[in-house]
Amino acid sequence: MRQRWFSSPDDAAERLRAAGYLADTATATTTFLTGALEKPLLLEGPAGVGKTELAKAVARACGADLVRLQCYEGLDEARALYEWNYKKQLLRIQAAGGDQDWSSTHDDIFDEEFLLTRPLLTAIRREEPTVLLIDEVDKTDVEVEGLLLEVLSDFQVTIPELGTITATCRPFVVLTSNATRELSEAVKRRCLYLHLDYPDLEREREIVMGQVPEVDEAVARQVVEVVGRLRDLDLKKAPSIAETIDWARTLVALEIGDLDEAAVVATLGAVLKHASDLDKAVRELKAHRRTR
Structure with a gap:
């Protein structure tokens, strides 16, 4: 399902203003294109210039929910994508006792009931309009960028035990960076780019x-x-x-x-x-x- 976010750059500027965000021409144009082309937007610039606030304003302007992944050093797949509820799985195995063979037990415990979704997977699975904010991506380790590539290019997540989950309603994706380190070309290539600086x-x-x-x-x-x-x-x-x-x-x-x-x-x-x-x-x- 294709979500129509803004009808034009002027529409983006007007609706962002109504949501409390004053966007200049470049910001309004890039925001419009992010929705129209269904490409992630990489916002780069010093701290405190309104990068995170732009994502929030898009959510307010479009009546969408905001899903936020706050990046930090040490962030891993379990906190960004998903993890299994190991305690609950163990309880299920113990409850089954010796009544099931391992193949049946494996299929039983690697089920939706035991899946803990994190921000990236949550945004992919949502059927309602969603803004996915990946905040301060430059604070993560380089390896984490690999986790983002499948999401940013195909809007899908592969879970070995369940298969590939593809977005039915693509989220409006905003990545922010304070430019404390250079992001990989692979991530940049998948995004539109906008540099935000302090306003005049x-x-x-x-x-x-x-x-x-x-x-x-x-x-x-x-x-x-x-x-x-x-x-x-x-x-x-x-x-x-x-x-x-x-x-x-x-x-x-x-x-x-x-x-x-x-x-x-x-x-x-x-x-x-x-x-x-x-x-x-x-x-x-x-x-x-x-x-x-």
Whole structure:
């Protein structure tokens, strides 16, 4: 069954906006093509630019369920695809006693009843519209990419005991990467590609105003300008878009109508989460104000 996700790039942009995600032309076009061509989308870029949020917005915009595989070092097939419920299988073997030969017992315990599905298999088996988010794929070991190839190319999973399970309704697949390591060409070849970076000041102001409508427009502009300067510093962790939004919410909660030096110092913890970053930012921002 073929799922129609978006009718055009303009439709994608409009519906993503309604779902709370402001997509530029390249993002809207690539999102449309991901659904139209039924190819996975590889989103690459620094942490906090909205890669994961795009997948969530597609799910909201299309009324689809989101299935998320959070990648990490040490992730294996049992956590990504499936595993057998060994305890339950053992109980079945013990209950059967010596009444069955091994061939019958084998067929009995390697059955759907004993299968524990993980995110990749769950998304493949679903008959409803599904967005499969494979988040931070660059954090996995290289070997894990091999597990993804069958899913990304044919949208199917092979279980030796049960056979090949093929998707009846192909999921909308989004892989995100912070580019901490280079992904294999085999994975890249199966995907559409989009690099997301921090938005320009005007677009980030729009995002802030959309997410925090109660913030004063002038304050929102001050926030994104300061965040832009922070991102130019050599920090351990540059502020994400989500942290820009958190800062705006903080100022609203404190009823601060002007982001002056005192307000910055008092609330900068909403944006920066390392002591060394806070010290560096305060020094640089004070120096910037003195030179104005």
